[in-house]
Amino acid sequence: MLWRNLCAHPIRVAYCSPNPQALDRRCGEGLQPDNPFYTHEFEIAAEGVQARYHHQIMRYDYAVCPASPGVRITSTEGGGFLCE
Known part of the structure; x- marks a missing residue:
């Protein structure tokens, strides 16, 4: 993915994948143990690019929010995201 x-x-991006080398929480804030x-x-950064690779992932749920102080991305129980 590019x-x-x-x-x-600048923007903040969040997405879900089965790669456990991520943040210390599961998508959906860990509400579903399985x-x-x-x-x-x-x-x-503004007008920047990042490349991410995850093997065998066909579908991503993601959120894009302004990278501003106080703006937080949370994931919902169903796998969606909110900018708060």
Whole structure:
């Protein structure tokens, strides 16, 4: 996956994948113990690019929010995301 920020300001991106080398929480905030997906989160500078590789993932649920102080991304029980 190649993530490209076309905005003039930094953004924060979060997505779910089965790669456990992510943040220490599962997608859905860990509400489903058999949930195999983990939350990944990173920032991309204004007009920047980041590459991420995850083997055999065909579908991603993701969120893109402004990378502003106080803006937080949370994942829902169903695997979606919210910018709060």
